[in-house]
Amino acid sequence: MSEAALQRLCAMQAALEEASPTWLREKVVSYVSLYIVFDPAQIRRFEVQQCLRQIWQQASRVDLVAASVHVIPVLYDEECCPDLAIVAAMKGLTVEQVVTLHQSATYRVYALGFAPGFAYLGELDEYLSVPRLPTPRRRIPAGSVAIAERQTAVYPSVSPAGWHVLGLCPVDLQPRQPSLQSPFKVGDEVRFASIDRARFEALGGQLERVE
Secondary structure: OOHHHHHHHHHHHHHHHHHOOOOEEEEEEEOOEEEEEEOOOOOOHHHHHHHHHHHHHHHOOOOOOOOOEEEEEEEOOOOOOOHHHHHHHHHOOOHHHHHHHHHHOOEEEEEEOOOOOOEEEEOOOHHHOEOOOOOOEEEEOOOEEEEEEOEEEEEOOOEEEOOEEEEEOOOOOOOOOOOOOOOOOOOOEEEEEEOOHHHHHHOOOOOOOOO
């Protein structure tokens, strides 16, 4: 997994979108792969492979694909999110240092999945890398901002979770249309911005302790 590999895959996806071949049914970029569904009634697998090889070679020479930037407000609050103190103790940091490290990076969307609106973001600062919880929680609130290993994410809906929750986001990130899987797309950039309780509530957030 790397920015360079993801960028090349996104360029390849963009080239396929521009060419819009009639045999192409679906394409999904994720981490280090591009998943392709094609119509075998229109083209043979060998021909698809040849086409993809050519596009892959061309993608190594294209300019960077422009990425959308999302700034996500987060309430980092020990009272609501006790994992803040747990992660700080595990890494020998203060809570303030954990918050600073988490919001100082610009993250890349590497994959979409698990639930509608859920984006896997990387890479997390190595000083914050922690394993998943030994026993996943059965329920965390929508908007939970969590970390595990070298990744971070926002849970867009109430969900079970095995990641450490550092904060809460007041913004509704669930897809508004059934056909959409996420407000993000692979290759987008995401930044987190710390807010206080007053701003959290003003943006429509509901305070709920993560148990």
